[in-house]
Amino acid sequence: MWIADMCLIVLAWRLVPGMPLLVAANRDEFYERPAQAAHWWPDAPQILAGRDLRSGGTWMGLQADPQQNTPARKFAAVTNVRAPSEFRADAHSRGDLVSEFLRNDMSAEVYLQSLKSKGDLYNGFNLLLYDGQDLIWHSNRYQDDARNGKPLAPGIYGVSNAALDSCWHKVVRTKAEFCSLLCQLAPEDAFFEMLGNTNPAPDCRLPDTGIPFDRERLLSSPCIVSEDYGTRVSSLVRIFDDRAPQLIEKVLR
Template identity: 55%
Template sequence: MCLIVFAWQVVPAVPLIAAANRDEYYAREAAPAGPWPDQPRIYAGRDLKAGGSWMGVAQTDAEAAGASPRFAAITNIRAPLEHKADAPSRGQLVSGFLAGSMSPAEYVEHIRAGADAYNGFNLVIGDRDTLIWYSNKGGDDPRNGQPLAPGIYGLSNATLDSPWPKVLKTKAQFASLLCLGAPDDAYFEMLADTTRAPDLRLPETGVPLEVERLLSAVRIESPGYGTRTSTVVKLYADGPAVLHEMLIQ
């Protein structure tokens, strides 16, 4: 994912609501969201190059007995000067949590020692009871690797709640839609905004100005790279997780 906004323990009976766009090169093949043949508990899109995912849910074997479904999503940290060509795929961090049985806190501790081998990432993992943001570029942010407090959060290609224009705009729209009890169609409309930010508000991430302009839109459109999917996820207090995906390219 390259943009995700989410509400944690804000809406009664729906502990988590998330809306996200995945941006990627069109040439990188991916399977649409669905059950994985080799991991049928996982429901997610799949990167067919490295085998991982960018966002998904998983129902536990004991779901009927009240065990919680699982959620995971990832965004990249944009830092071209720090890019490691031989780094493992960050999508494996998503599928690893969804396929496993560790709690969110246990999983963070499990991956922490090897986190620097990956290029920069933001990982959001959780269940009905706990949601954690963990980044290998999280620095001194006291929230990094800890259970998040109830609230509305936003991520793009910097750390949690970095005030990039599309994060600020989408968080505000998302909060309004939550207050209105809007249907999923309204979240997908929010994610379809192709307006680019003014130059004075653009972050400086080490890419050329024209690229910063292109990447500033909520939904990115260009000949070779852009928003591939939009996704809305809900974890209910009583019931299975629900993931709706809209294919763009």
């Protein structure tokens, strides 16, 4: 058994003047799973995000004022940790971790405190939380990583379906290309071209996560294409110091 949701995120944190956070991400999911593109939620007007129509949560989104040209108050995104041997069908939806953070006014630190007793209710996840001040990576796995649950230092980061900055080929090469594009002041289209890379990793660089080898190869490209599963949406998020954020989507399936 294997599942995935928002499987590649690379970001620049407090490196670009006037833009504390720049995020490029791919959401990977089964094509049959219904979802909405990014929009302002009618039941939570401060949330700008896509929506999973099966469980009601989201894989990535912003909390902002839709009527004012003011900075985003929050950003959040989630990926799963690929560990099929640990998968539980009765676990809570990981998309709720994002939507609940965006619905409230808690800081990232306080919100994570509220999750301390709930981590076992979810299958493995990586959660990125920005609260206007700090950016925090938290996972209910990788407890021995000193960065887990702590504010991140400025830098370039990447996460897929393992720990933050894991040496998975798709993470390493996308981070390198992302950094190069930043240095070149590349246009928006270049970031989407980066996210659209369908070249798999060399077989010798594939991780062993407990799924068949051909699936490991399929899932090793930044942009995944198959008959039933793949990259559904590519997204670029810009959070500015002095104006409204941007969430730009390219819907693929």
